[in-house]
Amino acid sequence: MAGPRLQCSASYLKSIGTLTFGQREFSWTETGADTPALRVPYPTVKSIAQNKNPAKPILKVTQSSPDDTEQPEVNHNLTFLAPDAVENRARVITLLGDVIQANNRTIKAVAQPTTTNEDLQIRHDILRKDEDLKQLHASLVLSRLISEDDFWAARQELLAQEKWQRSQRKGPTGVIIELRPSGNGSDGTETTYKVTNEMITSILSQYPIVKRAYDDTVTTNKITTEDFLRRFLESKYYQKRAGASIKASDEFFAKYETKDDDDYAEHPKAASYESSNYLLDLGAQSEDHTETGNRPDSTMRAGGVRASLPLIRQFNRVSEGVLKSTLAGQASLPKPAKPADEVYKESTELDDLRVEQKQAAKALMIGDVSKYYHAQAGSAAGQEDVTAVYSASFKQSLRQTILGWQPQLAKTSVYRSNADKVLKQLNEMTRKRKRDHQRGDDIPPPPATLQTYHLTATELLRTFWAAKKARNDAKAAKLITTLDEMARNARAVVEAADEEGGQSQTMFKAMLYAIERAKLAAV
Template sequence: MWEAGETVAAQGVAVYRKRPGILYFTNRRLAWVPDGGLAPTVSVKHDEIRVQYVSQEGAASTTMRVAEFKPDVKHTFQFTSNTAIQEREVIKGLISRIIHDRLLRASGGGASSANGTPGPSGGSGASPGASSVMSDASTPGTPKAPLQARMGGPGPAGLRRGVNGAGGVDVEMQTRRALLAQNRELSVLHTELVVGRHISENEFWETRKSLLRNKAAIDQQQKGQSSAWLDLKPQTGESNDVKYVMTPQVIHSVCQQYPSIKRAYDQFVPDKLSEAEFWKRYFQSRFFHRSRSGRGANEPDDEIFDKALEEDEEETRSAPKRIKLDHINRLVDLSTTEEDHLESYLTPDGTMNAGKTKESKEAMPLIRRFNRYAQRVLNSTIGPKRPFTGPESLDMSGVERAIVMEDLQEQKESSKIILNIQDTRRYFESQGGDVKSSKIPDGVDPEDILKQFYRDYTSHEVVLNKPFAIPENTFDTLMRNVKSNRAKLLPPKDGSQLLPPHLYQEALSCHAAGNEILRHFWASTSMDKAAKHLRMIESLKKIRDENVKSLMIQASSLGTDCLDSMKMMLKPMLNGIQKALKHADSRPKPPVRKLA
């Protein structure tokens, strides 16, 4: 049924034209085999797949439609198993990668192979009381994907490596498409401006470089190791047979955590042992049960995994290689002051020597295993090591900045310019202000001024026990203040409450498009961007005369309140467009050259 060298990456139970069968995705094609059939009835090679469609979430059936480049050739598959959604999503992701790789090849970029797609693996066993492995996708008799594919082979990470390389343009285009797919508002704005030919593609993304950088940084982050392999709990079937579920993530984590297991896998699978038999013996070995309730001593001997256990213990028992400390800062390098502590009358602390006592010897392998795992996590976080350059470690400027304390240094007197004032009287008079303007005029007695002030103060009578009328304008002012305060407490009636949803979204899109064009307008006022400036003027006029006018007509047909709400929403943008066009009219026009 399968060609030489063909491997299955994923499969699922699917109905095609009301006939049950199995849909396979291999490294060469998409094939559907009916139940009981010996050959694929539907076979679509990777290069023949044009596009795929899937049913929405929550639909009555889980379907997938694959269209070929041939006219009117489409295949619809309906997944019917209990894990129909999971099976469809796996195949959907593989087809998406094939289509994406073809686009990259067409544009000159690199592409990753479908062989590097992680696929489920494992075996099955049903002997009562025996440990076994239950696979979630593979079935006996089908070719299995290579181990490198299930253990994180080449995939999207290969694309990320090209961010700063030759494939940087392709990766940037991929990042743009991802942003548009994730942000609906950005996608609508892109359609309004770029598809509407107001601005070009590069001009649209020129003001959103921060979004591209953040998206690229998120895509470059490596996913941490899954903790699913730590929670391998047995499942008991109806016949009391114990089963373990092995997923690609669990296999990848186990082989990454224990290199001896990976070496044994590469050596014995599939030439000497099947994959199911290999993992079945793994779950029955001392290697698996050594840290689980002390069952490791009671397990039977196994030549493969006993040897892997010895190799793993030897790796954890051996002391780690001593690293070079040439690039370490001398303030944190404890070995630089080792010679200062040779002559000492104190007894050495034996607890600081790892592996000297019985308790520490037993704990050393576990501690080194934890350290090895922590080192792997740290290396994946900080990235590749930088090459060491000798002169950099001998630079003492950083050490001097750390050990020199400014408070202990001798204070040097700063040079000062002495203020030499010859006539101090004139200086203080200028600081005191105009004294002459506060003098009492000639011929006026100060006592007469005080007496007049006293008579005015005593003759003024304040009667507080008599009623007086409040002017009407005071009541009007108070009423306006009360209404204003009450309006502030009530929720505002904006366009989302008065306008229909579709009209409100159109108004938001128009407002966002107008503001975007205004930004490009004011950024193109220099003489070297005169052509773009003229394009922005035409786009602003088009927004004002076509888009805004159409929205006003639709709002007026719904009533006065809707029209007023639409005017209120678009007023800031219209004011900005009016100021921009006024600035463009007042700007001097470039001289027109006459042809001789």
């Protein structure tokens, strides 16, 4: 066990004692006492302050209140004693200063973000959808048994699922917008279309190229919306869908159909190179590539340009394509994948528990059968003689017994005591089975109060073990007090229900056992 980090003499509450700084807390023990009168864990140290009088050095340590308690902050005034009072106070200030800095870093690291209005709305929607959860929330949070954050800490999956559902947005409709003209133009009148903003949005979402043209022209005020829609109605994007026989005009959208050039490609199509600009490649010289200058030399890449391939390589490519197309039709079908159940069974089944499969007999490839059996006949000759003698005698005795047997059913007698015993056992078994069946039908459901106790205790136990894991002893002690009181009230309800013919004690035993385990862990 590690020794104390620092020990010095100090007075506290007008009593002289020893101030000891351990690994997790510092304590003050009065002279002559065995147990410390003051214990301050390092995580609860909030701030320190000192006086200006060197003759009587005093250090005030402010201890924060434990979590989930209404206790105010506590101040401890420690007066250091001679002969090294000032030096001891300086060492204690240095030690506690490091502790306070570590506490501040821990608080920043574990600080939870403030609850936003969206989070509150999500919680409200979950409680509105689940009536049982709403009642549990009312019995735990509204009655101040646990805090709001502790209640939702165990239900992060519900919050994440509800938040995900709220973030879903309705996608664009897959129905094609039909633009129907108000006239056919056969009588000399103009053909007009009525287009709404929803129709324009649907058209732009269905045709990315049309949207690109719309952003480049209408958004930048190059043309009006009416002109753009007129060109759209004349283009192939509408004429093909409308089933028109007239030739569509695509000159307006032609330049938007080409993809944007990739500037990082090895050979950009739209990139222009200046052979006189040597900053493009500082390591290149015009004498090295007089034909292309400092542009990328595509002629030096074998197979990069199909037009300049040698004739033999073009023949090889054609032959390779013919072979692939021929073999593709003759290729065997791939083996179907095994079902998931079969794969899981093969990976989890133990060899020791697997039933041994007998191997099928295989025919011996013997040329002369007579020689093979003749070699083994000599060793088994004596054994066959003995077996034949016993077999003949057994058959003879069995034959005589069967021929001499006569049925005498009239003389068969059954003892009354044995028959009464068998019937009594059958009647008792039938009566017991009927009684158990009726009892199972007549078992009343547990009282509603008991069900509420069970749900509340389960939630409190979950919060208790979370506080125990976080070493929050004050919070765990408060929860144990609440659980103990709830267990006493639940026992009273259980006893009253059992007097009326119920079996609540058996159903409630697991919860009482869990509460007892929590009480033992809190000691």
